[in-house]
Amino acid sequence: MSTAAELRAALADRLTEDGTLTEPAWSAAARAVPRELFTGSYFMPVPGTVPTAYRPAREGEPGWLEGVYTNETLITQLDGRTRPDDVSEETVSGNPSSSSTLPSLVLRMWHRLGAEAGHQVLEIGTGTGYSTAIGAHRLGDAGLTSIEYDPTVGRAAATALNAAGFAPRLIIGDGLRGDPHGRQYDRLIATCSVRYLPLPWLHQVKPGGKILVTLSGWSYANALALLEVTRPGEATGRFLPGYTSFMIARPHDRPPRPTPALLPGQERPSRIDPAKLDDWTGGWVAQLAAPSAERLGAGAEQILWDVSTGSQARTAPDTNGGWSVVQRGPVHLWDRVERAMRRWQDVGEPHQEAFGITVTAAGQRVWLGTHDGPGWDLPI
Structure with a gap:
């Protein structure tokens, strides 16, 4: 049976071979951060079930550690309240509400953000704390602030980060409101999706700074964008190659609705x-x-x-x-x-990387091709 260190090294080797890890500093973080501390238990989807049923996988059980070091997203909470250790049944159903994102995506996003030692970075969505630990390893504890909306999730992440030897600045609160103390940042990375760019982000990231965020909506289609803040409250950027999705931030999720009735x-x-x-x-x-x-x-x-x-x-x-x-x-x-x-x-059904986004005081607009091309206003 392989040890955690061996499994971690093997995963890092695979991510190097497939081109995910291209910078030594991020490779060192991937090889150093023990993901098992952040996923003491998780939910595994049961194949073929509709709606999807989940089976808890807990520390020490057969296959648990190997699952931790797969390049997969591990669901750690359902319906905003149910964690694997709360479940006594063999399986449970529900909607995923917190997770440990697959390592390749975590590392690709940190690469794309362009964060370096000396930068001050604001992370929206601490989650399990695994991404936070990766960032803290590269930036140092003093360079990273992370905000988590769910107090239970945030407390668990703080415990895991401490056990892993990291002590970044952690805040429990609504990350869509930004840093409650109004600090200024060089970079912002969001590990949840949003329907539009929250205005506090555009004032807390310095001009010339970058925001990396996934835009989503009530149909749960996703697109990853990298924006540069051009002046306080304004930014512009492009959507990136690939296929990135995150759970939508709870304040941006659709409101409750009755069961649809199909009418004439x-x-x-x-x-x-x-x-x-x-x-x-x-x-x-x-x-x-x-x-x-x-x-x-x-x-x-x-x-x-x-x-x-x-x-x-x-x-x-x-x-x-x-x-x-x-x-x-x-x-x-x-x-x-x-x-x-x-x-x-x-124009040939291009991928999202053919689109861009501009944010001004007048609104937030996604456009196709160029700034003056066809466009759509985001709901703000």
């Missing part, structure tokens, strides 16, 4: 293939066009449900080999989605 509406042919919404970037473009809608379904049978107005759109195959859409309510959701998707298709 106006029917017409669809001008796009609904299955395009299953594409990584296609679904995100649709979310930009209908930011207050939740997306259900898949393939030719998509359902959009507007959380704020109750408007609906649902698609289905028609008898002519195309698709039909039924819309209901004050917001014509599918009309908006079609216009956005056709603009994206007209």
Whole structure:
């Protein structure tokens, strides 16, 4: 049986071989930080279950340590309250609300942030503390402040960080409000997704500083952006290659809603293939066009449900080999989605890295190609 140190070295070797680890300082952090201290127990999804069921994996059980050193996200909390050690049943269901992000993504994000020794960095979302430990190893404890929304999660992270020998500045609070003491930072990294850039971030990161954040929404499509703050309250940047997703920050998550009831509406042919919404970037473009809608379904049978107005759109195959859409309510959701998707298709359906974002006092706008290209306002 391999030891934790051997498994950690093997994982770091794999991440070096696949190009994740390209800088010695971050490689040293990956080889030094004991992930097992931050994932004393976690949930494993049970294959084939709908809705997904989870099995607790606890310290000392067969396969637990090997699971810690897989390049996988490990779920550590369900429904904002249930942790693996709270579960007495063999399996449990629920919605993931906290996790230890897969190591390759943690390390790629720290690389992309461009944080160096001497920088002051604000991390939004301490989570288990594993990413925080990676950052503290590179920057030193004095260079890193981390904010966690959930007090239970934050206390567990503080214990694990102390056990691992790190003592960065930790805060329990709403990270979307930034540092409650108003400190200034050179870099900000978010390990949760947001619907828009919180204004405190844009005032606490110094001009010339960078913000690395995942933009998401109520359809849970994600895109990773790197922005440079140009002046207090303003920033611009581009979306990055790859496929990055994070749980949405709880204050930005959709409000509770009743179970959708599919009601009659106006029917017409669809001008796009609904299955395009299953594409990584296609679904995100649709979310930009209908930011207050939740997306259900898949393939030719998509359902959009507007959380704020109750408007609906649902698609289905028609008898002519195309698709039909039924819309209901004050917001014509599918009309908006079609216009956005056709603009994206007209330029060859590029990945998100073809898009950029500009934040000013007038609003927050995602654009395609160039600043004056087609664009969509984020909901703020």
